[in-house]
Amino acid sequence: MMETAPHDxxxxxxxxxxxxxxxVANTDPSVVAHVTADDADAIFxxxxxxxxxxxxxxxxxxxxxxxxxxxxDLPWATPVDQEQLILARASAGGGPFAGMDLSGTxxxxxxxAEYLRLKVENQNWTLSQFLxxxxxxxxxxxxxxxxxxxxxxxxxxxxQVMDEARHVEVFSRYLDTKLSGHYxxxxxxxxxxxxxxxxxxxxxxxxxxxxxxxxxxxxxxHLIRELSNEPLLKEILRLVIGDEARHVAFGVLSLKxxxxxxxxxxxxxxxxxxxxAAVRMRDRFLQQEVWERLGVSPRDALPLLLRSPERAGFTAxxxxxxxxNCRRLGLLDAGDGWLxxxxxxxxxxxxxxxxxxxxxxxxxxxxxxx
Numbered sequence: 001m002m003e004t005a006p007h008d009x010x011x012x013x014x015x016x017x018x019x020x021x022x023x024v025a026n027t028d029p030s031v032v033a034h035v036t037a038d039d040a041d042a043i044f045x046x047x048x049x050x051x052x053x054x055x056x057x058x059x060x061x062x063x064x065x066x067x068x069x070x071x072x073d074l075p076w077a078t079p080v081d082q083e084q085l086i087l088a089r090a091s092a093g094g095g096p097f098a099g100m101d102l103s104g105t106x107x108x109x110x111x112x113a114e115y116l117r118l119k120v121e122n123q124n125w126t127l128s129q130f131l132x133x134x135x136x137x138x139x140x141x142x143x144x145x146x147x148x149x150x151x152x153x154x155x156x157x158x159x160q161v162m163d164e165a166r167h168v169e170v171f172s173r174y175l176d177t178k179l180s181g182h183y184x185x186x187x188x189x190x191x192x193x194x195x196x197x198x199x200x201x202x203x204x205x206x207x208x209x210x211x212x213x214x215x216x217x218x219x220x221x222h223l224i225r226e227l228s229n230e231p232l233l234k235e236i237l238r239l240v241i242g243d244e245a246r247h248v249a250f251g252v253l254s255l256k257x258x259x260x261x262x263x264x265x266x267x268x269x270x271x272x273x274x275x276x277a278a279v280r281m282r283d284r285f286l287q288q289e290v291w292e293r294l295g296v297s298p299r300d301a302l303p304l305l306l307r308s309p310e311r312a313g314f315t316a317x318x319x320x321x322x323x324x325n326c327r328r329l330g331l332l333d334a335g336d337g338w339l340x341x342x343x344x345x346x347x348x349x350x351x352x353x354x355x356x357x358x359x360x361x362x363x364x365x366x367x368x369x370x
Contacts, residue, residue: 056152063159128183138164140209147202210251
């Protein structure tokens, strides 16, 4: 069982508190199972007729018609030369520290070979975290099927369980057969998944997974697909993006109704959860495990990474779906606008009115159709 250090609520030491980030560590990366207590009630509904929530019923029909087979619908025979694809896209040099003064750091002597290895390990790590996140989504969506009281939501969530199983399958196969190594789950991501699963409130599974984790994944998948020159990965991401957009729309449609009924105190709890989830997901992309594998102390790498212009732009883009979704749910400005202020501190509030990165594979189109 993986153990992580206890943590205080995000924000007590500042969102860029290096010691707090480093304190969250995987103490045993060799374990093959992790146990999390799931404290949700299983709710039966005897109202079986679908359509009481017509928007969810329509989304359920779209989901049934959009199933694909990871075994037969992808060109798995496509050869993938990881290093050559990286070199063909751009020079290996520079990396996340391009233009920065690296004097006196472990990176002062790095050249093309070291930066190439960094990019290879970065890709292995990134796809590994996608894989682990998809298994987290598999478990969280199974919890939604169990805990949500509405039959239309149970019907749709069951299709997402199948989607997530397919995503786990496809990312696992790509890592095993096309790339050059796996990484264990990042402990910041594991903490977030644990918190989602432990919470007894069914809407937290929605907020944590459908809005936060899936929203970030959707932006990341769009970005990587746009930058990638590897045809198999681009096709995998095209299919996965179509699924993920439905998943985010499912969360928005469900929570919009539910949150309209909550008290100010209950809404504040959801705002705080959303902010903490956002910071944890941002911290996960600092990739402590990659630096350790490269023989560099994260304590040396992370201060530079936190100041890197490339990293700042990449991290901000990852929240380009989360902030609009929080606005759609009314979480940004509810109460005293606490969440708006926190996202402003993170430097991502300007994304609140941003549309989908791909109008044909986005959330806005699905919500407009519903």
